[in-house]
Amino acid sequence: MWLALMIGNSRLHWAHFTGETLIHAWDTDYLPADVIQQLSQSQTLKDLLLKIFPSNEATGKARHGNMEDFLKTLSSSPPSPPPLLVASVVPSQTALWQTYPNVRILTLDQVPIKGIYPTLGIDRALALWGAGNNWGFPVLVIDAGTALTFTAADANQHLVGGAILPGLGLQLATLAERTGQLPTVELPQQLPQRYALNTQEAMQSGVIYTLVAGIKDFIEAWWRDFPQGNVVMTGGDRTLLVNYLQSQFPEIVDSLNVEANLIFWGMRSAALLQR
């Protein structure tokens, strides 16, 4: 067994693999440096997972099923800390994981997309590779994370390019942080009223309606250039975004694939290629 860790700008994304099979994926907050040090001494998988499973329910909520049940099902454990494959877009966080004994850090040159520019985020490259392997190329990946990114590759698995903008959460947070009167606002579960009559809903409306319109525009432009092109959405805000899109442009959602684990598929494939 082995663990994959994708370090994003908001949090850590984990996956537990047995060989090529993804058993379980979950997210946690960043871990303090001393906890990472302790992980190196973890003798069993359960031991290790208990350390990286935060007590805080909200941040530790497993993507699939319940973590407690999952831990109970673990029968065999390896004798030493399990191999850890790390990909990161946060260099200060990557540095903390260098101490882990059985660690491998993925780099951009290990992702077989052609025409990659040197500063492309490895999360974007891995998600693109994972999506193309599963649905086929050409493919456009929309990653609704801290930043929202569009990343596309053509039928020859060559990078077409993409775009980066502040994600849903970041747009709202920036408004609250950089103004004198705007409050902290959560993302609503459903599409709000476009014409809001209070500040919170006005912020939600502005951020959500413009982002949804922008996503629709990117997807339509993609289909003009690549009529057979696939579109895959991932990232922490994917479900909310699909809800919003569904209310306004259901025909777009019909042609959209939504997958939480794209980056892990890319990591699995990159790991296999390196062997």
Ligand SMILES: Nc1ncnc2c1ncn2[C@@H]1O[C@H](COP(=O)(O)OP(=O)(O)O)[C@@H](O)[C@H]1O
């Ligand atoms: N527990 C959580 N912690 C942080 N972000 C969360 C959480 N649950 C949902 N989100 C949403 O996920 C988004 C971040 O997406 P994610 O893909 O996890 O980020 P990254 O990969 O950049 O770390 C935030 O904008 C937020 O709205």
Ligand SMILES: CC(C)(COP(=O)(O)O)[C@@H](O)C(=O)NCCC(=O)O
């Ligand atoms: C665009 C990103 C900040 C997205 O990061 P995320 O929101 O997934 O944490 C990351 O992919 C990155 O730092 N990219 C480097 C610049 C580029 O891709 O061109």
Ligand SMILES: [K+]
């Ligand atoms: K992202």
